[in-house]
Amino acid sequence: MKISKYPFAVLSAALFTVMLVTPITSISNLIWLSSVDMPVTFITSLEVILFDFQRLGFPLFAVFTIAFGIAFTVAGLLSRFTIYGGNNLFALAGAAAIGVALILMVELLFQTQLLGGNRSFIGKIFHWIAGFFGGYFFYNLISTERTYTFVVRFFGIFYAYVLLGLVLSWVFTPSAAAANFGFILTDLSDSAQNALLRDFTSFFVATFIFSILGVITLNPAWFFSAGIIYYGAALFNLIAIYAHGTSYNQIYVGEIILGTLPTLLALTIIYKKKSI
Amino acid sequence: MYLRVLLSLLFLPNFLLASYKYETIVDDLDDAWSMVFIDENTILFTELPGNLKIINLLDKSITNIANTPKVHYASQGGLSEVILDPEFKSNNKIYLSYSAKNKNNKSTLFLSSAELKDSTLENQKVIFEAVAPRRTSVHLGAKIAFMHDGTLLLNSGDGFDHREKAQYLDNHFGKIIRINTDGTVPQDNPFVNTAGSLPEIYSYGHRNMQGLIVTSSGDIYENEHGPKGGDEMNLIKPSLNYGWPAITYGIDYSGAVISPFTEKEGMEQPLLHWTPSIAPSDMVYYEDTLYPEFTGSFLVTALVSKDVKKVTFVNGADNQESLFSDLNERLRNIEVSPAGFIYLLTDGPGGKLIKVLPKE
Numbered sequence: 269m270k271i272s273k274y275p276f277a278v279l280s281a282a283l284f285t286v287m288l289v290t291p292i293t294s295i296s297n298l299i300w301l302s303s304v305d306m307p308v309t310f311i312t313s314l315e316v317i318l319f320d321f322q323r324l325g326f327p328l329f330a331v332f333t334i335a336f337g338i339a340f341t342v343a344g345l346l347s348r349f350t351i352y353g354g355n356n357l358f359a360l361a362g363a364a365a366i367g368v369a370l371i372l373m374v375e376l377l378f379q380t381q382l383l384g385g386n387r388s389f390i391g392k393i394f395h396w397i398a399g400f401f402g403g404y405f406f407y408n409l410i411s412t413e414r415t416y417t418f419v420v421r422f423f424g425i426f427y428a429y430v431l432l433g434l435v436l437s438w439v440f441t442p443s444a445a446a447a448n449f450g451f452i453l454t455d456l457s458d459s460a461q462n463a464l465l466r467d468f469t470s471f472f473v474a475t476f477i478f479s480i481l482g483v484i485t486l487n488p489a490w491f492f493s494a495g496i497i498y499y500g501a502a503l504f505n506l507i508a509i510y511a512h513g514t515s516y517n518q519i520y521v522g523e524i525i526l527g528t529l530p531t532l533l534a535l536t537i538i539y540k541k542k543s544i
Numbered sequence: 545m546y547l548r549v550l551l552s553l554l555f556l557p558n559f560l561l562a563s564y565k566y567e568t569i570v571d572d573l574d575d576a577w578s579m580v581f582i583d584e585n586t587i588l589f590t591e592l593p594g595n596l597k598i599i600n601l602l603d604k605s606i607t608n609i610a611n612t613p614k615v616h617y618a619s620q621g622g623l624s625e626v627i628l629d630p631e632f633k634s635n636n637k638i639y640l641s642y643s644a645k646n647k648n649n650k651s652t653l654f655l656s657s658a659e660l661k662d663s664t665l666e667n668q669k670v671i672f673e674a675v676a677p678r679r680t681s682v683h684l685g686a687k688i689a690f691m692h693d694g695t696l697l698l699n700s701g702d703g704f705d706h707r708e709k710a711q712y713l714d715n716h717f718g719k720i721i722r723i724n725t726d727g728t729v730p731q732d733n734p735f736v737n738t739a740g741s742l743p744e745i746y747s748y749g750h751r752n753m754q755g756l757i758v759t760s761s762g763d764i765y766e767n768e769h770g771p772k773g774g775d776e777m778n779l780i781k782p783s784l785n786y787g788w789p790a791i792t793y794g795i796d797y798s799g800a801v802i803s804p805f806t807e808k809e810g811m812e813q814p815l816l817h818w819t820p821s822i823a824p825s826d827m828v829y830y831e832d833t834l835y836p837e838f839t840g841s842f843l844v845t846a847l848v849s850k851d852v853k854k855v856t857f858v859n860g861a862d863n864q865e866s867l868f869s870d871l872n873e874r875l876r877n878i879e880v881s882p883a884g885f886i887y888l889l890t891d892g893p894g895g896k897l898i899k900v901l902p903k904e
Contacts (some may be wrong), residue, residue, distance in 0.1 A: 316801045323799030379680040380704045540823045
């Protein structure tokens, strides 16, 4: 079955480019921290790179999606109506898109360079190169026929990307993560702290891994597993409110959303497999 | 009719909770930034676009002061702080901080002295130009305070795009500056004899400093904006490194990690930090008795939390209380009149000068 692959190719290329771009800021920052004798280790580096990929990556994903959407449309028109075309055209369009987007972010929005890695000339070059590879990746995605699995995989990866923020918070900054859920970690007993950290971390890491396994194997059971866990959280949230008298907590809305997306992916896989 | 009743019911809780009454002295101020009392009924205040004005609190008339410095009014820059010389009554001297273009057409922080005579500034002299040129006029700091020895302290912010320079002593980004009133450098400044360092530097490793005060006991306190989270209040000592951006409790506005570290030997910890940010804008240490509940407290105005934080420290631990939040205004500046009344300036165009009335 044919699908409209272009929008998902743009989204995928944007996410791919985010993955290339965010380490530029992370690494430039880590290099500077090392230069002033801060104790940068492998673990702290990993923490910075992963956090940046998730937290810095999110707004960049939106910016790059718009920039690529425009640039690749222009490149597509050029390849259709002129003699120019091929992967190099889209790669150049990707580089131009990132370059222009980052300039406009400064000139039109903030008047300051929000992206730490883009403050130096070499940093700017790396960003353009990342855009170049993003364009190349886009061309590869649209060059071959795509089926529904492409869409399922994109949404599965995006879902894991959203969960990654929670995973990183619980793994690297558990106090802050606990505070977001209403716990003051240091107020709890040692055993309560241990229980909280192991259970919450395990909860988010497990659902993250389920979604990654779902993307790799396209086995709906993995997506269903993630969905069941979040639907369960929403259900027991409501039971806690109405049966056990806890205060109202609207986080169940988020839990329903987090349960619905993988469930829909699982149902899509089952439906499509049946129709084939 | 029903709508009016409904609205009044909605606002009823605020009305009931209001502990203080306020008197709006004037409104429609144009980005008012700083004020200082000449006497109980006269306030000298600045507006960022470059206006220096006097307001008479008795008849609420406003007089424009002529011959003000040419400022670079853009973004966060413009005419910022005004303070009086301790001998103002005899010498009419005032000090102004502002952003202006340097000879290379870059924006930086300036400090000038001038004499206020008949609604005009005379004998203006630039006594300090920060070695902190920037393309965009942001993160200037610009608060001024007198130390008890008669020297001047000035906040010089990190310029946002130049944050790493706050850790190096060859520039004025992210520094507290100490100079004499004639612009010369006090010879007991901590880095006067340090090769490669600028002699005006008093402390370093700061971000976007706002409040700067010297208490009657001579202690220096400042507060500063962190990025997303990590606003700080610090006790300032000469030569110390306050850590920005190598250690911080905040993350970048973009979501990026600025530093995974919050402490390091040789870098000072804040007295307290606000995460999430409140955006502190100014501060006083209330030593009068007109509002006895505030005596011995720091009063910190805030832009984001739209209140004044009353801060006290007991055995090193901070105790905070939110005040005046029923005003629901971004608060830019706080001053105490000679008689001990608290006055507030609200932020932005259409700003107000508000007097807080003591509880009866």
